[in-house]
Amino acid sequence: MSTLAYIPFRVVYVPTALAGRLAAWLAQGYRTASALERLLILPSWAMSRGLFLAGSRLAHMLYRRSLQQ
Numbered sequence: 693m694s695t696l697a698y699i700p701f702r703v704v705y706v707p708t709a710l711a712g713r714l715a716a717w718l719a720q721g722y723r724t725a726s727a728l729e730r731l732l733i734l735p736s737w738a739m740s741r742g743l744f745l746a747g748s749r750l751a752h753m754l755y756r757r758s759l760q761q
Contacts, residue, residue, distance in 0.1 A: 701754040708747030715740040 718737040722730055 698755075698758055701751055701758060704747055704751040704754060708744055708751055711740050711743040711747060715744050 715737060718733055718740060722733045722737060725733060
């Protein structure tokens with residue numbers, strides 16, 4: 693199997709991993725924040741969590757497609 697088959701997976705996986713780390717970091721801050729800070733953290737956390745979930749699903753689909761080729 694060619695290593696070029698994994699390039700689309702890597703292009704999606706790397707930013708997805710960063711979005712996941714950001715979501716985890718924001719969740720850690722959310723647990724220890726005051727009520728006002730929680731209100732400010734929540735939209736950023738929800739957006740990064742959504743990006744992580746969408747990216748991980750896309751990366752998984754690309755990985756399975758590269759295995760089939």
